[in-house]
Amino acid sequence: MTDKPPSPDMSPEEFREWGHRFVDWVADYLAHPERYPVLSQVKPGDIRRQLPPAPPLKPEPMEAMLGDLDNIIVPGITHWNHPAFFAYFAVTGSGPGILGELLSAGFNVNGMLWRTSPAFTELEEHVLDWLRQMLGLPPDFKGIVYDTASTSTFHALAAAREAITGYDVSEQGIAGPDAPRLRMYTSSQAHSSVDKAAMAIGLGRRGIVKIPVDREFRMDPVALEAAIKTDLADGWKPFCVSATIGTTSTTSIDPVAEIAEICRRYGLWLHVDAAYAGAAAILPEMRWILEGCENADSFVMNPHKWLFTPVDFSAFYCRRPDVLKRAFSLTPEYLKTAEGDSVTNFMDYGIQLGRRFRSLKFWMVVRYFGVEGLQARIREHIRLGKLFASWVAADSRFEVAAPAPFSVVCFRLKADDAANQKLMDRVNASGKIFISHTRLNDRLTLRFAIGNLRTTEDHVRMAWDLIGEFRGQTPNS
Ligand SMILES: Cc1ncc(COP(=O)(O)O)c(C=O)c1O
Secondary structure, three states: OOOOOOOOOOOOOHHHHHHHHHHHHHHHHOOOOOHHHOOOOOOOHHHHHHOOOOOOOOOOOOHHHHHHHHHHHHHHHOOOOOOEEEOOOOOOOOOOHHHHHHHHHOOOOOOHHHHOOOOHHHHHHHHHHHHHHHHOOEEEEOOEOOOHHHHHHHHHHHHHHOOOOOOOHHOOOOOOOOOEEEEEEEOOOHHHHHHHHHHHHOOOOOHHHEEEEOOOOEHHHHHHHHHHHHHOOOOEEEEEEEEEEEOOOOOOOOOOOHHHHHHHHHHEEEEEEEEOHHHHHHHHHHHHHOOHHOOOOOEOOHHHHHHOOOOOEEEEOOOOHHHHHOOOOOOOOOOOOOOOHHOOOOOHOOOOOOOOOOHHHHHHHHHHHHHHHHHHHHHHHHHHHHHHHHHHOOOEEEEEEEOOOEEEEEEEEEOHHHHHHHHHHHHHHHOOOOOOEEOOOOOOOEEEEOOOOOOOHHHHHHHHHHHHHHHHOOOOO
């Protein structure tokens, strides 16, 4: 009798066994993230030093990998799924979202064309229409999933440039003698991804004008219009404004309705970056934050920030999908299909050809929690944010540094930058919580961001007590 040849892949039996072990591992991890320091305490190089310099020549047992996961990888993880993660924008990879990721890895489909998986394309179109309804955006906003808001904004700017009448950039390029000197506008508080997108499409730093903000860190529409007029007089070609709902530092809200009116008057493309705060618009009482967005040409929000969907998932909407398609559509012979224009081929709407099946996890998140469940969780985060802000405001040693309309609070010790830096370093080194910082009015400012599903009022209270305790140990304050 001959031996059975080894299975070319992990056998179904082995996959089942290890699948159960790994799901158990993740379930235990999610049940007790607090046993780990939230901010990884390793030093640069610590992880690589423990890894073999060359790949294994022979198969290794799964058991060894599970062991290394615990011993080498976990100590080098900063735990974004930890309830005391209060840095940057706190996020959640929720249970249904994680299982959705597992399914998309299982299918391993590549959604470049409708026929390369019809369910991929149609589910993506469908769940983005659900999200559009949840946000109260009009039906002519057509959605597509990209990896990140940075990529979404890159596509927005490329479409905005494509929309310029008489400037066929996809054919002529950007370097011809007749190429206009393009200018776009965003606020001094906009995310750096806007600058990066401008650099990537060939505008250069000189092609982007930073508009000043008011005392509440919102773009000043009067200054915007003045900048456009000056540029027109100087021979520039204004073509786009990027407004932000929920800026990265303070979560300020640009006056989109007024900005949209200026864009209409001067024929400019309006892009709205609501990467983090857009999620709050699923609450009826917060819907006002999107006022004016119905007049935007493009809009981005990230379910991977505050809609409990594992990284990565950025929802991009465009009211002129024909223009986006013109900017990116190019079909080599081998990708031509009989369905033609009767279907959506997502490869036509972006720089990527191959695409991951991301909509599956978002579909599962929305169905598992239901819209009302999502609303209740976001509402609770906003409540906790306001509670934290009230504790800061009531403590004479601290000050709230900006309005906090969502679940992020900017605050500082009434002391110099060094004291604030020391306070942040100490609380983070404790491993109990993780907070981050920004610079406002040229002063180091601490940021406290709530966004994890496991965060309760007790965690927020513990964090505030810890900050108070370490403040007492901060000399020079
Ligand atoms: C307002 C805003 N826009 C864009 C981004 C970039 O997001 P992503 O990491 O998805 O590219 C961020 C990141 O925090 C952000 O706060």
